[in-house]
Amino acid sequence: MNFYILTLFPDMVMQGLNTSIIGRAVERGCISIEAVDIRKYSEDKHFRVDDYPYGGGAGMVMQAAPVYRAYQDLKERIHKERIRVVYMTPQGSVLSQNMAQEFSKEEELVFLCGHYEGIDERVLELIVTDYLSIGDYVLTGGELPAMVTIDVISRLVPGVLSNAASAEFESFHDNLLEYPQYTRPEEYMGKRVPEVLLSGHHANIEKWRREQAIIRTLERRPDLFERANLTEKEQVFLEELKGKRKGMVEKEIH
Numbered sequence: 001m002n003f004y005i006l007t008l009f010p011d012m013v014m015q016g017l018n019t020s021i022i023g024r025a026v027e028r029g030c031i032s033i034e035a036v037d038i039r040k041y042s043e044d045k046h047f048r049v050d051d052y053p054y055g056g057g058a059g060m061v062m063q064a065a066p067v068y069r070a071y072q073d074l075k076e077r078i079h080k081e082r083i084r085v086v087y088m089t090p091q092g093s094v095l096s097q098n099m100a101q102e103f104s105k106e107e108e109l110v111f112l113c114g115h116y117e118g119i120d121e122r123v124l125e126l127i128v129t130d131y132l133s134i135g136d137y138v139l140t141g142g143e144l145p146a147m148v149t150i151d152v153i154s155r156l157v158p159g160v161l162s163n164a165a166s167a168e169f170e171s172f173h174d175n176l177l178e179y180p181q182y183t184r185p186e187e188y189m190g191k192r193v194p195e196v197l198l199s200g201h202h203a204n205i206e207k208w209r210r211e212q213a214i215i216r217t218l219e220r221r222p223d224l225f226e227r228a229n230l231t232e233k234e235q236v237f238l239e240e241l242k243g244k245r246k247g248m249v250e251k252e253i254h
């Protein structure tokens, strides 16, 4: 999988993505990441890439021409008919694990990062295929959102994670949060590792983990249950939990 990032801050994205798991995946050739400096495509003698907004208003707008030239140059190199160009913007669809899964099927993905008050609409109309947000808040630019998105997608690319199972079983697999994890020592500050995890009884451990995932999801992200796949038994367990919680709240009130 090859990622390209059109940006005014190439160092920021390259430095951010060349460490840890993603950095190693690049070294091993599972993925490639290339930042394209939009400023290099300015034809202004001072390499300016922004200008005042037509109609007035605060801030500056990135000009269409340098962005378009950067894209054209890249497109000629990639040499593909259809390339997805993802514009990072708070006005986009909000990134989810399912969307990441869908993006991970592409061989090439181009990310376009805006700054200032945004990018001239005309170049967006010409080149952008997807408008993507990482959440309902406003950042100073699209670089961090592009890095977040590349991280989410990369870990779904075969070979990036050493243990294929770890990608599958984590938070959001099956739309449940992940169960709690423990490692040595068996006791820390008076808190013991749950006995079942020391038992070596795989079926009981599986059952306990699944229950913990349900408990955790109920406490932290109950909205996820709408899309979770629970067995009938698990559904009963969840209803019992809800009943217990209701009982506890009523006790507190009285």
Ligand code: ADE
Pocket (backbone or CB within 6 Å): 088, 089, 090, 132, 133, 134, 135, 136, 137, 138, 139, 140, 141, 142, 145
């Ligand atoms: N640019 C600024 N804020 C953003 C956000 N929340 N998501 C994607 N791109 C952005």
